[in-house]
Amino acid sequence: MPALKQLSDLLSAKFPDAFLEVTEFRGMLSIHIRGGLILDLLRMLKTDPRFAYNFLADVTAVDHLKKGGHTRYSVVYHLLNQYDAKRIVVHAWVDEENPALPSVYSLWKTADWQEREVFDLFGIRFEGHPDLRRIMNPEDFGFHPLRKDYPLHGRGERDDFPVVGRTIGSKWPADRSFE
Amino acid sequence: MTLTAKELSTEKLELNFGPSHPATHGTLRVQLEADGEIVTRADAEIGFLHSGFEKLGEHLSYNQYITITDRMNYLSPLCNNVAFALAVEKLLGIEAPKRAQYLRVLMCELSRIADHLLAIGMLAVDVGAFTVFLYGFRIREKIYDLFEMVCGARLTTSYTRVGGLMRDVPDDFDAVCREVLAEIPTAMEQIDGLLTHNRIWLDRTRNIGVITPEQAISYGLTGPIARATGIDYDIRVKEPYSCYEDFTFDVIIGENGDVYDRYMVRFYEVWESIKICEQVLDKLPSGPVNVDADTKYTLPPRNEIFNSIEALIHHFEVTMENRGFTPPVGETYVPTESPNGELGYFIVSDGGREPYRVRTRPPSLINFSVFPEIMPGQTISDIVAVLGSLNIIAGELDR
Numbered sequence: 001m002p003a004l005k006q007l008s009d010l011l012s013a014k015f016p017d018a019f020l021e022v023t024e025f026r027g028m029l030s031i032h033i034r035g036g037l038i039l040d041l042l043r044m045l046k047t048d049p050r051f052a053y054n055f056l057a058d059v060t061a062v063d064h065l066k067k068g069g070h071t072r073y074s075v076v077y078h079l080l081n082q083y084d085a086k087r088i089v090v091h092a093w094v095d096e097e098n099p100a101l102p103s104v105y106s107l108w109k110t111a112d113w114q115e116r117e118v119f120d121l122f123g124i125r126f127e128g129h130p131d132l133r134r135i136m137n138p139e140d141f142g143f144h145p146l147r148k149d150y151p152l153h154g155r156g157e158r159d160d161f162p163v164v165g166r167t168i169g170s171k172w173p174a175d176r177s178f179e
Numbered sequence: 180m181t182l183t184a185k186e187l188s189t190e191k192l193e194l195n196f197g198p199s200h201p202a203t204h205g206t207l208r209v210q211l212e213a214d215g216e217i218v219t220r221a222d223a224e225i226g227f228l229h230s231g232f233e234k235l236g237e238h239l240s241y242n243q244y245i246t247i248t249d250r251m252n253y254l255s256p257l258c259n260n261v262a263f264a265l266a267v268e269k270l271l272g273i274e275a276p277k278r279a280q281y282l283r284v285l286m287c288e289l290s291r292i293a294d295h296l297l298a299i300g301m302l303a304v305d306v307g308a309f310t311v312f313l314y315g316f317r318i319r320e321k322i323y324d325l326f327e328m329v330c331g332a333r334l335t336t337s338y339t340r341v342g343g344l345m346r347d348v349p350d351d352f353d354a355v356c357r358e359v360l361a362e363i364p365t366a367m368e369q370i371d372g373l374l375t376h377n378r379i380w381l382d383r384t385r386n387i388g389v390i391t392p393e394q395a396i397s398y399g400l401t402g403p404i405a406r407a408t409g410i411d412y413d414i415r416v417k418e419p420y421s422c423y424e425d426f427t428f429d430v431i432i433g434e435n436g437d438v439y440d441r442y443m444v445r446f447y448e449v450w451e452s453i454k455i456c457e458q459v460l461d462k463l464p465s466g467p468v469n470v471d472a473d474t475k476y477t478l479p480p481r482n483e484i485f486n487s488i489e490a491l492i493h494h495f496e497v498t499m500e501n502r503g504f505t506p507p508v509g510e511t512y513v514p515t516e517s518p519n520g521e522l523g524y525f526i527v528s529d530g531g532r533e534p535y536r537v538r539t540r541p542p543s544l545i546n547f548s549v550f551p552e553i554m555p556g557q558t559i560s561d562i563v564a565v566l567g568s569l570n571i572i573a574g575e576l577d578r
Contacts, residue, residue, distance in 0.1 A: 025509040026269050056399055057514070057521060060538040067529040076525065078512060078540070082396075082410075085417040089512070110399030113548040121233075136226040136577060145234055152238050 004029060015041065020070055020093065028089060032070065035094040035101030038077075042090065042104050045079060053079035053088060056104070059114035061122045062091075065148040072096040073124055077104070094124060103129040121146035191219060194559070198227050202305045202563040205573025209550075213559055221554035221562070223547065228577040236537035240503055241267045241341050244537065248524075249335040251539060251575045254297055255290035256336045257326070258517040264339035265420055265513040266524040270506045271341070273476065279343045279468040280422040285356075285459040286329070286338060287421075287515075288452040292363060293322045294518035294570075295403075295445040295452075299370060302442060302567035306383045311370050318366045321359045328352060341504075342476040343469030353460055360456055367449060374442070384439035388553050388565035391436060398549040402520025402542055403444040404569060408436030414516040421515075426458045438568040476504050503532050512540075519543055519570055543575040 008022040011031065018041075020032035033041055045051045058078040065072060074091040081087070094101050103126035105111045115126045116135040123144035126132060134141065141157070143150055194211040197203045206227035212220040232251065236244050248259040261283045268275060275283070296319050300312035323333045329348050330338040338345050374380045390400065395408045405412060413430040415423045431447040433440030469477040472490075478497055483490035496502045506528045514523040520542030527536040546569055553565065 026272065026511055028511060030510070055396055057401075058399075058512075058523070058525065058538070058540040060525060062527055062536045067527075067535055076538075078525070080514075082412050082417075087418075087512075087514070089510075108399065109394075109397045109552070110545055110548060113544065114399075117544075134226075136229040138226075145231060150234075152234060 007031070011041075014044070028087070030089040030091055032074075032091045032093065034070075035075065035092040038075070038090070038092040039102040039104055039107070042077065042079070042107055045088070045090070046107055051081070051088075052083060053081045053086075055080040055082050056108040056110055057087070059104075059111060059118060061118045061124055061146075063122060063146065063148045069093065073099050073122060075101060075118060075124060099123060100125040100127055102127050103132075105129055120144070123147065189214070196562060198224075202566060203571075203573075204301060204566075205571060205576065207547075207571065207573060207576065209562065211554075211559070211562070216558045216560075218554050218557050218559060218562070221551050223550050225544070225547070226577050228573045230578065232578045233536075233538060236534055238533060240500075240532050241506075241534065242503075244534070245339060245341075246335065246337045248539075249337055251541070251578060252294075252517065252519065252522070252543070252572050253334060253574050254572055255287075255294040255518050256334065257286040257290045257338055258294075258515065258522060260336060260339040261287055261421065262513065262515040262517065262522050263524045264341055265515065266511050266526050267341045267506070269511040269513050270509060270526055270528055271476065271504070272507075273342055273470055273474065275343045275421075275470060276467050277422065277464050278347075278466045281425075281459050281463050282344060282348060282468065283339065283421050284423060284426070285456055285463075286326075288455045288459070289322050289325060289356075291452045291518045292449050292456075293319045295449050296366075298445055298518070298567070298570040299374075299442060301570075302438070302564065303374060303380075305563040305567040306380070308373065308377075308380065311373050314366050314369045314373075318359075318363055321362065325352075325356060325359055328355065340469070340477060342474070343467075347468045353463075356456070356460060360453055360460075363449070363453055367446070371446070375446070381439065383561075383564055384442060384568075385437055386435070387438045387557060387561045388568060389435060389437045390549060390553055394549060394552065395436070398552070399545045400520065400549060402516065402518070402546070403431075403441055403448065404520065404546050406431060407433035407440035407444045409434050414514050414521060418514060420513060425462065426455050428452075428455050438564050441568040501532075505530055505532055514540075517542060519572065519575075520546055539575070539578060541575045541578060543570075543572045544577075547571050547576060 004022055004024055011019045015037055018034040018037040023030045045053045057080045061075045063073055070093045074093045077090040079088050092101055115129055118124055119132055120134040120136050192213045194213055197208040198206045208224040210222040211218055232247050245260055248263045249256040251259050296315035300315035303311035327333050330336050330345055390408050392408045392410050395405045411432055428451040431444045433444050472479040479490040479493050484494045508530045510527045512523050512525040514521050522542055523540040525538040526534050529535040
C-alpha cells in the first residue's frame with residue numbers, strides 16, 4: 001500500500017486531467033478525482049494487485065453547497081481490501097449543472113441499489129446504470145431531499161396530498177375536507 | 180378426453196407479496212412472477228418506511244442524533260449507539276476510557292445475542308416452528324431487562340454519549356448479568372434440539388437461497404450472511420474497535436451459503452458472544468466511564484453541578500443549543516460489526532455543532548439487494564425462509 005505522497009504521485013501521473021488531491025484525516029486516506037474517470041480509477045483500485053480493493057462497502061454523496069469544495073457534489077465510495085483489512089475513500093466530484101458520472105455497476109453489483117439511493121436523494125445520475133429509478137421516495141416525488149437547498153420540513157408534500165372526497169352517500173359536500 | 184401438459188395453457192402468474200404481510204416483518208413489497216410454484220422473477224420495492232433520518236441528522240447536534248440511531252436497527256439499538264459514538268470520537272480525536280469501551284463491548288454482544296435469537300426465532304416462525312420463537316423470546320426478555328437496568332429503556336436505549344456512556348452500570352449488574360448469561364445455553368440447547376437435526380427444518384432450509392462467495396463480495400454482503408458463504412471476514416477481528424482485541428473468540432464460517440448455514444452461523448455466534456460477555460465481566464476495569472469533564476465533551480458529575488458555579492457553567496455550555504463542542508473540519512468513518520453486518524457512520528463535519536452530513540452504512544439495505552438475484556428458481560414457500568434468513572430490518576432498510 002503506497003503512502004500518501006506515493007499514491008498522490010501515482011494517480012497524478014495516471015489521471016493527469018482528472019486527479020485533484022489525496023488527503024488524510026485521522027488515518028483515513030481520501031482520493032479526490034473528477035467524476036468522469038471514476039470508473040477507470042475504481043477499476044484500477046480493484047484489479048491492480050498493489051491496491052486490491054476487492055470490496056465496495058458503501059456509496060453515498062455529499063452536497064457541498066454550504067461547505068465549499070471543488071464542485072458542488074461529491075459521490076463517496078468506501079473501498080475495502082479484505083485481504084489486508086485496508087480501507088480507502090474515493091470522492092468523485094461532479095458539478096451542479098450536469099450532475100452525472102459513470103456507474104460502477106460493472107465492477108460491483110452492490111452499486112445497483114446504492115446508486116439508486118444517491119440518485120433519489122441527491123439527483124446525481126449514473127450513466128450506464130441498468131435501472132436508475134427512485135428507491136426511497138415515490139416515483140412522482142419531484143425533489144431530491146438530501147440536497148442542502150431542500151428544507152428539513154419539506155416543500156408541503158405532507159399537506160398537498162390529493163384527498164379522496166366523500167361523495168356518494170355522504171352528508172358532507174365533496175369539496176369539504178375533514179379538519 | 181384428457182389434456183396433456185403441453186396443451187394446458189401455462190401463463191406466468193403475477194403475485195404481490197407485501198407491503199403489509201406478516202412474514203415481511205416490516206414494510207417491504209416483493210413483486211413476483213411465478214411459473215407454477217417456481218419463482219421466475221422477484222422485484223423488491225422498498226422505501227415505505229423512509230423517514231429521512233440522514234436529513235434529520237444535519238439539524239441535530241452529535242449527542243442528540245444518538246437518539247435517532249436507536250430507531251434504525253430496533254433489534255439491536257445499542258450497536259447503533261456504539262457505532263455512532265465511535266465515529267464522532269474519531270472525528271474529535273478522543274478515546275473513551277477503558278471501562279466505557281469494555282461496557283460497550285458487553286452491550287454490543289448482549290444485543291447480538293438478542294438479535295440473533297430473534298432472527299432465528301422469526302425464521303422458524305415463518306417456516307412453521309412456533310415453539311423456537313418462544314424459547315428465544317424468553318431469553319430476549321431477560322436481556323431487555325438487563326438493558327432496562329442499565330439505561331432505563333428497553334428499546335430506545337441511547338446508552339452511549341460522545342466520550343463515554345450515559346452512566347455506569349449499577350452495582351449488582353455483574354451478578355444479574357452472569358445469571359442471565361448462565362440461562363442462555365439452556366435456551367440454545369432447546370432451540371438446537373428442535374431445529375438443527377430436524378428433518379422438516381433441513382428440507383425447508385438446505386440448498387435454499389444459496390449465495391456464492393463471489394455474489395457475496397459483488398453485492399457487498401457482510402456479517403453472518405457473508406460468513407455463511409465461507410468468507411472469513413469479521414470486523415471485530417480484522418479491524419478491532421472498542422478493545423475487541425482484548426477478547427478471544429472464534430469467527431464462525433459456513434460453507435454453502437444457504438438458509439441453513441445462515442441459521443448455523445447465527446446459532447454459533449450466540450455461543451461466541453456468551454464467551455465474550457463472560458470475558459468482559461471478568462476483566463472489567465474500574466474507573467470512570469466518561470472522558471475527563473475538563474475536555475468539555477461530557478457533562479460534569481451531578482453533585483458538582485449543584486455545588487459549584489464552574490460545574491454549573493460547564494453543564495450549561497455543554498447542554499444549551501447554541502453552545503456545545505465543535506469538532507474540526509473533516510470526515511470519518513468507523514466500521515463496526517453489527518449483528519447484521521458492517522455498520523458504520525460516515526460523518527462529514529464543517530466545524531459546526533451539527534454534522535454537515537451523516538450517512539449510515541445500512542447492512543440491511545445492502546444485504547437485501549441480493550434478494551432479486553437469488554430468488555429465481557426457488558419455490559414460493561421459500562420466499563419467507565430467505566427473507567427470514569436475511570433478517571431485514573425495515574427501520575434500517577429505509578431510514
